[in-house]
Amino acid sequence: MKQLYLIRHAKSSWSSPLNDVDRPLTNRGIQDAHLVSGVVFHELPEAYLFWSSIAKRAKETAVILAQNVSYPLESIQFKAELYTFDNRKLEQIIKSCSDSCDHLIVCGHNEAITNFVNKFGDRFIDNVPTSGFVKLAFNANCWKDIADGQTLKTIFPKELK
Numbered sequence: 001m002k003q004l005y006l007i008r009h010a011k012s013s014w015s016s017p018l019n020d021v022d023r024p025l026t027n028r029g030i031q032d033a034h035l036v037s038g039v040v041f042h043e044l045p046e047a048y049l050f051w052s053s054i055a056k057r058a059k060e061t062a063v064i065l066a067q068n069v070s071y072p073l074e075s076i077q078f079k080a081e082l083y084t085f086d087n088r089k090l091e092q093i094i095k096s097c098s099d100s101c102d103h104l105i106v107c108g109h110n111e112a113i114t115n116f117v118n119k120f121g122d123r124f125i126d127n128v129p130t131s132g133f134v135k136l137a138f139n140a141n142c143w144k145d146i147a148d149g150q151t152l153k154t155i156f157p158k159e160l161k
Contacts, residue, residue: 002138002146004094005044005105007036007065008113011130012057021083025060032131032157033061037068039155040133044069048103051093053082055109061131062107082108087115097143104143121151131157 011029025033050071052062062076081093090112097104114128121136128134135153138146 001102002140002143003045003103003152004136004138004146004149005040005048005103006113006117006128006134006136007040007061007105007107008110008128008130008132009053009055009058009061009107010064021055024056029057029061029130030064033064034068035157035160036131036133036155037065039160040065041069043133043135043153043155044105045103048105049097049101050076050105050107051082052076052078052107053084053109054078054080055083058082058107058109065105065107082106085109085111087112087119090116091119095144095146099142101143117151120146120149122149123151123154125151125154128154129156129158 010033011026012023013026052058059078063073066073066076084090110128114125117125117128117134133155136149137152138149140146
């Protein structure tokens, strides 16, 4: 069995004229990331891989989560290919995960995340919000074979306020 934990990066700022990849989190984004990670802690297994997009907002979200769940920051794998909004590309990346890993956390971007969970999960989600967390389980031994998963848990900031 494979389990996937998808996290959409927290709310980011559009106030500065920066390249999209360089946009930082807003104060609300930082607060929401802390809020969600406090609850996510109870959903995570003992061992897992943690991947994140290289975008500043995703990196900052990943670091907040890692700090709050006591995951070593140096073990987060920042992947350029996760800076994508395309669920097909996200699917390719996830399916490339080593089969020796049963649990994978991915911090990334919408539309890729919402479309991915709607393709692979068994519950329709209109929109995974910023700082949103979705846990999926797959009855597969290989990541390349994942299909028809179960949506086991969602945690969204507005539910915690």
